[in-house]
Structures are given as structure tokens and as C-alpha cells.
Amino acid sequence: MRLILEIWRQDRPGADGRYETHEVVDATPEMSLLELLDRLNHQLVENNTDPVAFESDCREGICGTCGVDVNGVPHGPRDNVPACGQHVRDFKDGQTVRFEPFRSKAFPVLRDLIVDRTGLDRIIQAGGTIAVDAGTAPDAETVQVTHDDAERALDFAACIGCGACVSACPNGAAYLFTGSKLAHLALIPHGKQERAKRARAMVDQMEHEFGPCSQIGECALACPAEIPLSAIAVVNRERIRAGFKKGKAN
Amino acid sequence: MSSQFEERSGIDQIPVAKRPATTPPPRPQTWLLKLIMALTGSVLVAFLLFHLAGNLKVYLPDDPRLHFNEYAHWLRGLLNPLVPGETFLWVFRGTLVLCLVLHLYSGLTIKIRAWRARGGRGRAVNVTKHHLVGRTMIWSGGIILAFIIFHLLDLTLGRGVASSKFSSAASYDLPDGTAVTDAYSNLVHSFERPSVAAFYVLVMMVVAFHINHGIWSIINDFGGTAKRTRNVFLFLAAVAALIIVIGNASIPLAVQLGVITL
Numbered sequence: 001m002r003l004i005l006e007i008w009r010q011d012r013p014g015a016d017g018r019y020e021t022h023e024v025v026d027a028t029p030e031m032s033l034l035e036l037l038d039r040l041n042h043q044l045v046e047n048n049t050d051p052v053a054f055e056s057d058c059r060e061g062i063c064g065t066c067g068v069d070v071n072g073v074p075h076g077p078r079d080n081v082p083a084c085g086q087h088v089r090d091f092k093d094g095q096t097v098r099f100e101p102f103r104s105k106a107f108p109v110l111r112d113l114i115v116d117r118t119g120l121d122r123i124i125q126a127g128g129t130i131a132v133d134a135g136t137a138p139d140a141e142t143v144q145v146t147h148d149d150a151e152r153a154l155d156f157a158a159c160i161g162c163g164a165c166v167s168a169c170p171n172g173a174a175y176l177f178t179g180s181k182l183a184h185l186a187l188i189p190h191g192k193q194e195r196a197k198r199a200r201a202m203v204d205q206m207e208h209e210f211g212p213c214s215q216i217g218e219c220a221l222a223c224p225a226e227i228p229l230s231a232i233a234v235v236n237r238e239r240i241r242a243g244f245k246k247g248k249a250n
Numbered sequence: 251m252s253s254q255f256e257e258r259s260g261i262d263q264i265p266v267a268k269r270p271a272t273t274p275p276p277r278p279q280t281w282l283l284k285l286i287m288a289l290t291g292s293v294l295v296a297f298l299l300f301h302l303a304g305n306l307k308v309y310l311p312d313d314p315r316l317h318f319n320e321y322a323h324w325l326r327g328l329l330n331p332l333v334p335g336e337t338f339l340w341v342f343r344g345t346l347v348l349c350l351v352l353h354l355y356s357g358l359t360i361k362i363r364a365w366r367a368r369g370g371r372g373r374a375v376n377v378t379k380h381h382l383v384g385r386t387m388i389w390s391g392g393i394i395l396a397f398i399i400f401h402l403l404d405l406t407l408g409r410g411v412a413s414s415k416f417s418s419a420a421s422y423d424l425p426d427g428t429a430v431t432d433a434y435s436n437l438v439h440s441f442e443r444p445s446v447a448a449f450y451v452l453v454m455m456v457v458a459f460h461i462n463h464g465i466w467s468i469i470n471d472f473g474g475t476a477k478r479t480r481n482v483f484l485f486l487a488a489v490a491a492l493i494i495v496i497g498n499a500s501i502p503l504a505v506q507l508g509v510i511t512l
Contacts, residue, residue: 008373017373105369170385172367183475207275211367212284212360215467216384230475237473239281 001027003091005040006098007052010109013116017109019098029089033076034059034066036088037099037113052099053112059084061224064160067167068113069100074164074222082162082224102167106174106209117163119209120177124161127201128181130190143189153187156180156234158225165219165227172211176219178202179231182238196245199238206235280363283356288471290349290356291464295490297346298461302497308437308510315434315512319422322433354395361388383463390460397453404440405433411446415439438505438512447502458495462487 002025010017024040031039034056041051057065066083070076076086091097099113107115145153157180165176182199185191191198213232220229304325307318329338383390403409408416416436420429441447465487469480504510 100370100373103368103370103373105367107369170368171364172369173364203279203281204275207280211364212280213470214360214364214384214387215463215470230477230480233470233473233475233480235473236281236284236471237475240285240473 001029001088001091001093003027003036003088004094004096005036006096007040007112008100008109009052009112010101011111013108013110027088029087031088032059033068033070033083033086033088036097053110053114054099055114056084061085062160064162064224067102067115067117067162067164069098069103069167071098072100074102074167075162075224079221080224080226082160082164085224102163104163104166104169104172104210106172107163107166115163117161120161120163120166120174122209123174123178123202123205124181126205127194127198128185130185130194132190132193134190145188149187153184156184156187156227156231159184159223159227160225162224164222164224166210168218168222169211169213170216170218171214173213173219174206174210175213175232175235176223176227176229178206179234180225180227183231183234186234186238193250195238195250196242197249199242203235203239203242276363278359280360283360284467284471286352287356287360288468290353291461292468293349294346294353295461295465298457298494299490302494305501306497308434308501308504314510315422315432316424318434318437319430319432320424323424323428323430350395350398354391357388357391383459384467387460387463390456393453393456394460397449397457400449404446405436408436412436413439413443413446435512437501438510441502441505441510444506447506450502451499454495454499457498458491461494462491465490 002023005022005024006019007022008017009020022040022043024036024043027036027039034054037052037054044051054068055065057063059066061082061084064082067075068083070083070086075081075083077090078086101107101109101113101115102117104115106119107117109115159177159180161177163177166172166174169175182202185198186195213235215232217229219232220227304321307321308314310317326336326339328342400411404412404416408418413436416439418431420431422430422432422435424430441450466484469483474480474483501510
């Protein structure tokens with residue numbers, strides 16, 4: 001398969017970027033999009049030119065490291081699949097595929113397709129942790145959680161923090177990310193102890209760097225962890241709830 | 251990478267935490283603005299549905315003119331004699347204006363923040379798969395605001411865009427002998443103009459899209475996460491939008507088709 005790749009190249013943060021067009025003539029349908037970029041880089045290095053910088057790690061959809069906008073959609077054409085799980089077979093022979101870094105003012109481009117996603121880390125640092133002394137490991141079933149709560153908490157804990165929701169959002173909002181963390185921690189016993197404090201801190205930090213949510217719903221289509229759209233409602237639920245618990249931690 | 255690429259500074263030299271985590275978020279906070287939008291939007295949608303109920307009196311089989319004018323007169327003196335004269339009318343109008351102003355202010359502030367947060371300058375515009383309505387609420391809102399001004403001039407104040415036959419004089423006699431404004435004739439005269447009728451129909455479609463996304467947003471802004479509640483709101487949003495567009499847009503069409511006449 002022959003594919004024409006239009007790739008965003010940017011030397012350093014704040015520098016002017018540009019699109020570069022390359023051709024990969026020996027792409028195969030079963031290649032992942034990351035393997036396509038690998039193939040291109042191999043070609044670029046062979047020609048003694050600078051390879052495209054992009055991030056990836058596990059390449060099996062569990063780490064959240066890879067992330068590029070492909071033809072204007074985070075990760076690629078298929079809904080709820082990370083870039084490493086998207087394949088060349090979804091494109092036609094001879095098609096132009098545009099690779100860009102994730103888009104958000106909170107994600108400054110570091111180089112080429114790599115963006116600085118530490119804005120998401122700062123939301124977690126603000127309160128997405130459990131800071132209670134849990135002591136030594138308790139006996140099994142000392143702290144009881146219903147099966148439904150455990151399952152729901154795990155569904156929201158599935159977020160891999162890739163940032164696709166932010167890039168997909170026309171408003172640059174991080175509601176799906178923040179909501180999944182808030183929902184996950186509010187459902188489990190140890191997390192409940194700092195529930196209000198956490199909501200205030202995380203929402204403050206989120207609003208400081210990211211945009212507002214307008215319920216457009218692009219985020220849930222992009223999310224490779226299939227976090228449901230109800231996570232965005234969790235943000236407001238937890239923050240409104242915290243408003244009634246002024247000064248209290250839970 | 252070898253030294254031939256030295257002109258590109260290394261990623262390891264980039265300062266990472268440029269923004270300290272302690273700076274306060276913008277005020278008023280977005281979650282609060284969204285809550286205000288949901289509350290004021292709910293009031294405005296409720297008003298729209300009551301407004302529609304009154305409008306539909308034009309379809310009453312026997313003497314719709316009497317029923318419509320009687321209703322318009324009753325509105326002016328609502329809650330009499332508990333409160334005198336038009337007191338309630340003005341409290342009601344004041345509340346609606348307040349809701350509108352707060353709704354506009356919150357919406358604009360949110361939209362400005364959204365534009366600023368988008369980023370990606372110099373790059374192609376992102377593709378969105380669905381949800382055009384959600385992205386264009388600010389524009390549909392602007393059209394609705396322009397329409398409200400038009401509508402007030404047309405059928406309440408009778409200035410500017412109103413039909414030349416508009417009259418606010420108490421020219422219609424109710425069965426009990428009270429002379430009231432002939433709101434029914436004003437409505438028919440206004441909708442007899444094809445361009446005005448078309449404008450009303452188009453705007454009602456815009457209103458339907460706006461409140462469809464609006465009602466769906468209400469459940470998110472109030473933090474409703476239960477699956478069934480969210481589905482109920484999705485359903486209500488569609489039903490309310492359909493009721494508003496079918497109920498209201500049919501009236502200028504009916505006047506144009508000669509179903510509603512003086």
C-alpha cells in the first residue's frame with residue numbers, strides 16, 4: 001500500500017511548525033499507525049534526514065503514552081481505540097493521512113508529534129490521590145465494597161490518561177479525564193474520606209489550565225478506555241456536592 | 251541522535267512545570283457558570299412551554315379570537331387581586347430578563363474560555379464526528395436573542411418591524427363588556443406577511459436545536475450520572491424541542507395557509 005503522510009514538524013516549543021509531506025510505498029494493511037510512523041522514520045534515517053518525534057510505549061493500548069491526531073481525530077479513525085491499535089487497513093491505497101500533535105492550549109508541542117501532557121499530572125497532583133493512613137494490609141473483607149461499586153470504580157479507573165479527550169474537545173476541556181478520576185475515587189471507601197476536598201482541588205486545577213465543557217460528546221468517542229460520557233457530569237456533581245461541605249474534607 | 255541534528259534543541263532541555271499548580275482558577279468558576287446556565291435555561295424553557303400553551307389558543311374551534319384575547323388580558327392581571335394591577339406581570343418580566351442576562355453572561359464567558367483553551371494555532375481544524383449543535387450554541391443563542399427583540403417589537407410594543415395594522419388600543423370587547431387589546435388581530439396581521447412568517451418558522455427550528463442541546467446539558471450540569479435519568483433527559487430534550495417547533499412554527503404557517511383568519 002502507498003500512503004502519503006502529511007506530518008506536523010516543529011523543532012521546539014513555541015517555534016513555528018509546518019507540514020511535511022512524505023510517501024510510504026511499502027505500507028501493509030496490518031501495520032498499526034505507530035508502525036507506519038516507524039516505517040517512515042526508518043526511511044528518513046536511511047536518507048540521512050531527521051526522523052519524526054512521536055511517543056509510544058506498550059503498543060497494546062494499556063499505557064496511554066501514544067497519542068497523535070490522525071486526520072483531525074485523536075488516535076485515528078476508529079472510535080475508542082488508541083493509536084497503537086489503529087491500523088493502516090482503515091485507509092485507502094494512495095490516501096493522504098495527516099498526523100498532528102494533540103491539540104490543546106494546555107498541551108504545548110515539545111517537538112513534532114510530542115506534546116507536554118503534564119497538565120493532566122497537575123490535576124492528579126492537586127487531589128487525585130488518597131492521603132489517608134491505611135495502616136498495614138487489613139484482613140480480607142474488613143473494608144467491604146459491593147460488587148457493583150467495585151465494578152463501577154474500575155470502569156472509571158480504566159482511564160489511561162492519554163489526553164485524547166482534551167484533544168477531541170472543541171473547547172479543550174479535561175472533563176472526561178477529571179470526571180473519571182473523581183468518580184473512581186468517590187466510589188471506594190478510602191477515597192470517600194477526602195471526597196469534597198479532592199473535588200475542590202481537582203476542579204480548581206482543571207479550570208486553571210483546561211477549557212470548559214459544553215456537553216458536545218467528542219471526548220467519549222475518542223477515549224480509548226471507553227470512559228462513559230457520564231464522567232463529565234461527575235465533575236459538576238462532585239463540585240456542587242463539595243460546595244455544600246464548606247471546609248470539610250469529605 | 252547524532253550530532254548532525256544539533257540545531258534542534260533536545261526535549262530534555264524543556265522546562266516542564268511552567269505553570270505552578272497553586273494559581274487560582276478563573277473567576278467566576280466554570281462549574282458555577284454552568285450551574286447558572288442550567289438553572290436560568292430551565293426557567294426559560296419552562297417559560298417557552300407556558301408561552302406555547304397560550305399560543306395554541308388560536309386553534310380553539312369556537313371563536314379563537316375571543317379565547318386568545320381573553321387569555322392575553324388575563325395574563326396582564328395575573329395574581330389579581332392578591333397583588334394589584336400589573337405587579338406580577340412586571341415581576342415575571344423582570345425574572346425572565348434576569349435569567350436571560352445571566353444565561354448570556356455565563357454562555358459568553360464559557361465560550362470565550364473555550365476559544366482560549368483550544369490551541370493548535372497554524373494547524374488544520376479538527377474534525378468533529380457529531381454534535382454540531384453543541385458547538386454552535388453561541389450562534390443559535392445569538393439568533394434567538396435577535397428574535398426576542400424582533401418579537402417584542404413586532405407583537406408587544408408594535409414598533410419598527412410590526413405590521414402597519416398593529417394596534418395596542420383596547421378595541422376588542424369581551425363578553426362582560428371589558429375592552430381589551432386585540433392581540434389576536436395583531437398576530438394575524440403580523441403573520442400575514444410571508445417574510446415574517448418564514449422568519450418565525452426558521453427561528454423556531456433554531457430554538458428547537460438550542461433547547462434540545464440545552465435540556466441535555468441540564469442533566470450534566472446538575473451532575474446527574476444515573477443512566478436512566480440521563481436517558482430520560484435525552485428523551486425530554488427531543489420531545490420538548492419537537493413540541494416547541496411543531497406548536498409554534500405551525501401558527502405562522504396556518505395564517506399563511508388561511509387556516510387562521512380574523
